[in-house]
Each structure stands twice: as C-alpha cells, then as structure tokens.
Amino acid sequence: MTDPLSFALSVTWRDGLEIGIVALVFYRLLAFVEGRRALQVLGGVVVLLTVYGLANWLRLTMIRELLGLLFTYGVFALLIIFQPELRAALAHIGQVPVTKLLRREESLGSREDEIADAVERLSRSGVGAIIAIEREVSLDEYLESGSSLEARLTTDLLATIFTPYSPLHDGAVIVRGHQIVGAGCILPLSQGSVSSRSMGTRHRAALGLAEETDALVIVVSEETATISVAEGGELRSGLTPMQIRDLVLGNPVRVSERLGDRTGEWRMPKGTG
Numbered sequence: 001m002t003d004p005l006s007f008a009l010s011v012t013w014r015d016g017l018e019i020g021i022v023a024l025v026f027y028r029l030l031a032f033v034e035g036r037r038a039l040q041v042l043g044g045v046v047v048l049l050t051v052y053g054l055a056n057w058l059r060l061t062m063i064r065e066l067l068g069l070l071f072t073y074g075v076f077a078l079l080i081i082f083q084p085e086l087r088a089a090l091a092h093i094g095q096v097p098v099t100k101l102l103r104r105e106e107s108l109g110s111r112e113d114e115i116a117d118a119v120e121r122l123s124r125s126g127v128g129a130i131i132a133i134e135r136e137v138s139l140d141e142y143l144e145s146g147s148s149l150e151a152r153l154t155t156d157l158l159a160t161i162f163t164p165y166s167p168l169h170d171g172a173v174i175v176r177g178h179q180i181v182g183a184g185c186i187l188p189l190s191q192g193s194v195s196s197r198s199m200g201t202r203h204r205a206a207l208g209l210a211e212e213t214d215a216l217v218i219v220v221s222e223e224t225a226t227i228s229v230a231e232g233g234e235l236r237s238g239l240t241p242m243q244i245r246d247l248v249l250g251n252p253v254r255v256s257e258r259l260g261d262r263t264g265e266w267r268m269p270k271g272t273g
C-alpha cells in the first residue's frame with residue numbers, strides 16, 4: 001500500500017490540471033441547471049441512485065434489477081425530456097469568446113436607458129410587450145419563428161413595434177447587444193404547474209424562455225400595465241423602469257413581489273385574469 005507521502009509526491013501537474021478542469025465543468029454544469037427544471041429531476045435521480053445503492057448493499061435483488069432497467073431506459077427518456085436544455089447547453093458551449101468579441105457592437109449607447117424608457121412608455125399607455133434580452137445562450141432558434149431585423153435599439157422603435165395593430169406587435173422582441181434582431185417571435189410556454197387558470201400566455205412565455213435560457217425577459221402587461229421580469233426560471237412583478245435599467249445592466253434588484261419560483265409554481269399579478 002502506498003503511504004500518504006509517496007502518494008503526494010506522485011501527484012503531477014497533469015493531475016492538478018485534470019482535477020481543475022473536471023471541477024470547473026461540474027461547477028458550470030450546476031450553475032447552468034440551477035433554477036431550471038433539470039435541477040428538480042437531478043434531485044430525483046440522486047434519490048433513485050441512493051435507493052439503488054442501498055438495494056445493492058442489502059442484496060435486494062428485485063429492486064436492484066428493476067432500478068437497473070429504469071436507469072437503462074431512463075437515459076433515453078431524459079434525452080427527450082431535456083432536449084431544450086441540452087440544445088441550450090450546446091449552444092452555450094459553442095459561443096467561444098472570439099465570436100462574442102466579434103459580436104460586440106461598435107457604438108455603445110445606453111441600451112439600458114432605451115429599454116427602461118420604452119418600458120415606462122409602454123406601461124403608461126397600457127400597451128402589452130415582451131422583450132427578451134439575449135445573454136450567453138443564443139436565442140437564434142426563437143428568431144426563426146418571427147421576423148429578423150437588424151435595427152439599432154431605440155425607445156421609439158420598441159414603442160412602435162408594440163403599438164397595437166402594428167404587424168409585429170404580437171409576440172416577443174429579441175434584443176442582442178445594442179440591436180433588435182427579431183420581432184413577433186414566439187417563445188416557449190412555461191412548463192410550470194398552473195396554479196391560476198387566468199394565467200396569461202404573455203407571462204407564461206416570458207417564464208418559459210427564462211426556464212430554458214439565461215435570457216432576461218421583460219413583460220409589460222396590457223391588462224394591468226405591471227412591469228415584470230422573468231430570469232433564471234423565476235418571474236418577478238411590480239418593477240419600476242429604474243429597476244429594469246439596473247437589471248439590464250446586470251445589477252441585482254430587490255423586488256417585493258415574486259410571482260414564480262423555482263418549483264415551477266407561479267401565479268399572475270394581482271388584478272389580472
């Protein structure tokens with residue numbers, strides 16, 4: 001048996017590098033699934049693995065065999081269930097920093113001000129809107145459902161797009177950097193269990209995108225003029241344009257009313273429906 005000293009001396013820089021890389025991959029993986037439904041399923045898998053380990057240890061052969069079968073076929077089921085998350089994760093990996101640098105816009109205006117002003121204007125005039133701001137995970141697949149644009153992001157343009165009867169007012173606007181790259185886009189509806197039958201599709205779509213990607217999704221309610229934000233699988237309501245500005249900048253914001261939570265249960269802002 002090797003003693004601890006000779007073991008420590010046998011550790012090379014390659015071992016350190018490998019441990020570092022594996023730790024980083026696990027950390028990024030956990031950070032990615034945090035707040036998504038994958039985390040809940042991961043919890044279920046851990047419970048089943050524990051039961052399997054116990055059954056193995058206690059030699060409960062029938063339970064062990066049954067769980068073995070479940071794991072064999074469960075892999076295929078998980079691949080189908082988590083197809084959107086896997087796609088998002090692969091897209092995330094594919095976005096190497098070089099392509100990100102190339103994408104940075106040449107002129108850096110204050111997009112947070114343009115968006116906050118637009119949200120304020122839309123809310124004041126009771127015009128419904130949904131604005132998805134792309135972050136690390138590409139929103140290209142959702143652009144396909146709407147109209148592609150290459151327009152500089154301005155308050156006026158955002159307000160114009162969502163004006164009722166405008167051809168592009170239905171659906172979401174997608175913002176990438178300082179550009180509006182899509183309008184009239186259809187977002188995935190949240191899979192969360194429905195606790196309010198009056199829940200509207202606009203808020204459900206915002207939460208759906210926030211469950212599948214790391215996008216910041218801003219919603220202005222047509223019915224209540226409430227400003228909400230879906231982010232990291234959570235929907236928060238009752239925000240001010242100033243708070244929207246901070247969130248676009250990436251600053252944390254304290255919000256009193258949380259409508260959605262990480263269990264997938266959520267309800268609509270008071271007074272809707």
Ligand SMILES: Nc1ncnc2c1ncn2[C@@H]1O[C@H](COP(=O)(O)OP(=O)(O)OP(=O)(O)O)[C@@H](O)[C@H]1O
Pocket residue numbers: 128129130169170171172185186187188189199200201202203204205220221222223224272
């Ligand atoms: N999947 C979707 N992706 C993007 N936008 C959507 C989607 N589904 C609905 N919408 C938008 O939401 C509008 C319908 O909103 P609805 O009244 O059902 O939702 P809501 O959450 O109650 O919002 P509001 O409070 O503004 O009424 C549609 O006209 C469309 O513009």
